[in-house]
Amino acid sequence: MFLVVGGDLRQIYTAKKLAENDRVEILGFNNNITIPDTVKKHSTKKADILILPLPVSIDNTEVNAKFSNESIPLSSLPSMLKEGGVVFGGKTAGLENIFPNTRIIDYFKREELSVFNAVPTVEGAIQIAMENTAETLFGQKVLVTGWGRISKVLCKVLVAMGAKTDVYARKCSDLAWAQINGCKAVKNLEYLEEYNLIFNTVPACIFTENVLRRTNRNALVIDLASNPGGVEFNTAQELGIKVIWALSLPGKVAPITAGEIIATAILNSLEEMN
Amino acid sequence: MFLVVGGDLRQIYTAKKLAENDRVEILGFNNNITIPDTVKKHSTKKADILILPLPVSIDNTEVNAKFSNESIPLSSLPSMLKEGGVVFGGKTAGLENIFPNTRIIDYFKREELSVFNAVPTVEGAIQIAMENTAETLFGQKVLVTGWGRISKVLCKVLVAMGAKTDVYARKCSDLAWAQINGCKAVKNLEYLEEYNLIFNTVPACIFTENVLRRTNRNALVIDLASNPGGVEFNTAQELGIKVIWALSLPGKVAPITAGEIIATAILNSLEEMN
Amino acid sequence: MFLVVGGDLRQIYTAKKLAENDRVEILGFNNNITIPDTVKKHSTKKADILILPLPVSIDNTEVNAKFSNESIPLSSLPSMLKEGGVVFGGKTAGLENIFPNTRIIDYFKREELSVFNAVPTVEGAIQIAMENTAETLFGQKVLVTGWGRISKVLCKVLVAMGAKTDVYARKCSDLAWAQINGCKAVKNLEYLEEYNLIFNTVPACIFTENVLRRTNRNALVIDLASNPGGVEFNTAQELGIKVIWALSLPGKVAPITAGEIIATAILNSLEEMN
Amino acid sequence: MFLVVGGDLRQIYTAKKLAENDRVEILGFNNNITIPDTVKKHSTKKADILILPLPVSIDNTEVNAKFSNESIPLSSLPSMLKEGGVVFGGKTAGLENIFPNTRIIDYFKREELSVFNAVPTVEGAIQIAMENTAETLFGQKVLVTGWGRISKVLCKVLVAMGAKTDVYARKCSDLAWAQINGCKAVKNLEYLEEYNLIFNTVPACIFTENVLRRTNRNALVIDLASNPGGVEFNTAQELGIKVIWALSLPGKVAPITAGEIIATAILNSLEEMN
Secondary structure: EEEEOOOOHHHHHHHHHHHHOOOOEEEEOOOOOOOHHHHHHHOOEEEEEEEOOOOOOOOOEEEOOOOOOOOOOOHHHHEEEEEEEEEEOOOOOOOOHHHOOEEEEHHOOHHHHHHHHHHHHHHOOOOOHHHHOOOOOOOOOEEEOOOOOHHHHHHHHHOOOEEEEEEEEHHHHHHHHHHHHOOOOEOOOOOOOOOOEEEEEOOOOOOHHHHHHOOOOOOOEEEEOOOOEEEOOOHHHHHHEEEEEEEEEEEEEHHHHHHHHHHHHHHHHHHHOO | EEEEEEOOHHHHHHHHHHOOOOOEEEEEEOOOOOOOOOOOEEOOOOOOEEEEEOOOOOOOEEOOOOOOOOOEEEHOHHHHHEEEEEEEOOHHHHHHHHOOOOOEEEHEEEEEOOOOOOHHHHHHHHHHHHHOOOOOOOOOEEEEEEHHHHHHHHHHHHOOOOOEEEEEEHHHHHHEEEEEEEOOOEEEOOOOOOOOOOOOOOOOOEEOHHHHHOOOOOOOEEEOOOOOOOOOOOHHHHHHEEEEEOOOOOOOOOHHHHHHHHHHHHHHHOOOOO | OOEEOOHHHHHHHHHHHHHOOOOOEEEEOOOOOOOOOEEEEEEOOOEEEEEEEOOOOOOOOOOOOOOOOOOOOOOHOHHHHEEEEEEOOOOOOOOHHHOOOOOOEEEEHHHHHHHHHHHHHHHHHHHHHHHHOOOOHHHHHHHEOOOOHHHHHHHHHHEEEEEEEEEEEEOOOOOOHHOOOOOEEEEOOOOOOOOOEEEEEEOOOEHHHHHHOOOOOOOOEEEEEOOOEOOOOHHHHOOEEEEEOOOOOHHHHHHHHHHHHHHHHHHHHHHHOO | OEEEEEOOOHHHHHHHHHOOOOOOOEOOEEEEEOOOOOOOOOOOOOEEEOOOOOOOOOOEEOOOOOOOOOOOOOOOOOHEEEEEEEEOOOOOOOOOOOOOOOEEEEEHHHHHHHHHHHHHHHHHHHHHHHHHHOOOOOOOEEEEEEEOHHHHHHHHHHHHHOOOOEHHHHHHHHHHHHHHOEEEEEEEOOOOOOOOOEEEEEOOOEEHHHHOOOOOOOOOEEEOOOOOOOOOOOHHHHHHEEEEEEHHHHHHHHHHHHHHHHHHHHHHHHHHHH
8 A cells, every 4th residue: 555645736636646556545625625536535544656756845743735735744754654665756765764774766856767867858948938938939049958857858848849950969879869859059158149049958067158149148048957957047137138037847847747757767766676 | 010900918929920020010909018129119110911800890890909099990000011912811702892903811710720710619518517517627528529620629628638539520431530539420419318517619509409408507618609509598597507608718728829820821812822 | 343454462462452442353463473462363244433543555455464474465454344343443534445434543743642653652752862872861861852842741750760861942931831840941053062961852953053063972862753754964064963852752662652552542532532 | 181091982972071071082092983073083192081991891801992903002101191191991900000199080989970871771771671571661660679779769760650569678768768758668578579570689599499489480580680690590490480681781772872971971070180
């Protein structure tokens, strides 16, 4: 039996997906939140597997549970788990103190989760671009920096939608891949005037003052790089360049999909244990 | 010299595009609206070519000019045009009374305008879908009805984004094209339970009560068919099925592109005159 | 019961496909040709439906049956068919004299057959291009003339493989479609020097001496247009431009698929009769 | 000045590409081979940069030079190079004995060369598949093993051509990427009966007797894995399964492109030296 505790809408869809093959109970959602029929309210039974949210906790004391009427102390969790049970969570650092001698698995570290999460991230980025521009993506000159997971998926969608997609990266082999995937390779950031839309995926400050001064003032920059991002925000603001910092998109734009991706990572992890 | 009169933001971008090669003047935009440097305010000169908006007029008396401080009577237009000049407009019926003995061309009837307009329509439809669903398009089961201009472009984008796209159409050859383009052919609307997202492009009432009763209650139906649309709205509402009637998307979601498309149609038309 | 008579390998796969749901007998294949287990040798039973090959006959006297040891006179066919039975064939002109008062259907005239046949035609054309060039299609400048069925599918594949694909067509709306599908629109044949690979799909003499003189001498021209083709062959030869006239590709490069396409057209036709 | 020595047709196109910006001389091609005008015959001048073929040598004594009338001993090379010059070659092991105190660069080890080479490899593989099957790739069930460079490009083309492409790989993240790119993930090789076409890209014996016994006897297996390949050839032969071992495709199917790829790698390498 899986016991799913806390989190946001994603946890409900993680639970729903797990319930396709197993009994799943859930805890930490008030009555305003609809729970699928296949997922049961938490009983008094102990769970074989505990599923904690992403992140497990914000204050290291309580479970991150925004839809719960009551707080759920981390210290209350061990009593819900059978001896020999397994704990899954996203960003589990510190959990080993709560669960000594227990197998704890951080699903957020599984590579396939990061890979799959690129999809809702990219769809969210596309949505933001559409909402904030008066041109179609089709036919538009777009710059994407970096050639990591998000960039690969983003470029695939942009090219498919007919955007003229240029990729800036430093490694020759990354630029080779970009070209094979229908993008133009850009070796430096000298000529930025022509782009009205720029996606940054590199988690390093690429858009410094120097670079921003060469950027079109009408450009929209969508920064998909995690903290601290890749754009000098203050400088961009002074220059009048619009920057949207888009973080944690999967949970925001596609909680159902994001929850299913977590469930998939958990199931893969369990399969590998056998 | 082109004189562009009235309309919404699209007219400004039509003007801007035409100004790449010719002198363009504009009339009917108040001071709050930014006009590109290359487009000049209306002078006292008579125009060779008059560009009216889409639609030319709503009341058959004044030019459709939402950003104008003053009304522009249709009857004031002929004095702005040189003898032998040409009038372009979108939906020009009735204009022949204002401009007797004048060449009047309805750019809205040009096939390539309708074809190109499918692109902003589809991007708008995708944006609406993204904004109103909690799943990614990737991996989702989607139904598209019809195999006209919009459907062809929509299916191309959906398939490219990884949606499992089914096409309902009546003609075997349309279904053949849909299959060649990566969609599954659907010959009837018996099995609708599996679709969470449905795009209607057929301008006939396909989603009757019978069909809606077979539709998933959680489905989102985006109706892209022009008036009267393809869904029995009242019945859908009673059944709790969400329907979004998305009309005139090009001007709404991508006025720049929509304006450029109009300019392209005008230029093609002029080229054919020579 | 279907009786399949004569033809080449395609007929065997038409028979095999039909045999998925019905009894199928076959006639006109010698012992060297492997017939699938599900297809039976011709018995003495009369057929409900007779399936003749494409074309039905070459000399208007015998069934076109290259793998048959004996000739099969057209006049022998009526006795094989039940009264009220239906005859299918490809290019059936004249057959009404053999089968008076009988329903005769020319499957070759069904639009979906022509649409589906574009797929093996295009794969055959791609194969020919690969076999006759020392460059990859990826990155190559390719010209495609026309925007009919074959051109649409061909451009889809070329663009997907990374060829820089230009389309020449006369109608603005065709060029609009080509652009939407990732091609560059070409309004005239002035600049042909840059293409090493040209596919003609227009059944009219486009590549006249004038045009060929502007064509790169190292270019390969693959002519997919049916008789009389679109290239002045003699002139091309004099100029040293290699032309490959590629006709009837479906039966040559993919007889299995071509046979299944015929079966699909027959089944669609039967379904519409009900 | 570049001096290009020996090799096959690829070397000529490497030379041609390099000659776009620099003086290039060539040595090791007899008079039957056409050399582009921009490439000069070897003079008595010493070169700044020596370009040796891929592989540099087959016997470690002479330059690999199949189109040369005379043998070119490796020992004759140093006198052709200026002091301080650079030597490029493919598979340069042992060359340091010939060129002591000289910078030797093995372009075959550059990652972008391997990436770009996936393109001609894949086009060659597609050509082989087309030539050896009677079905279109469109609609066909295809299995690809592995998710390396070749597999990624191969799957992209197969999916674009409409093949139902399944990918077998062991890592969950590789399977995630395959799914994102439109393929179905296959976790084991239990169900092989349904594939008529299989591409192996894994350089390990995956198609053992056990696996081959589950493979369709009519299947075509194209093995793209370098020596020793991924198929038990003898067993396959006994079982009547056709295996084509396709090695070194870039030079065979697209020598022009393969030569340009080598030139690109050399130019990238030189750029990085500055």
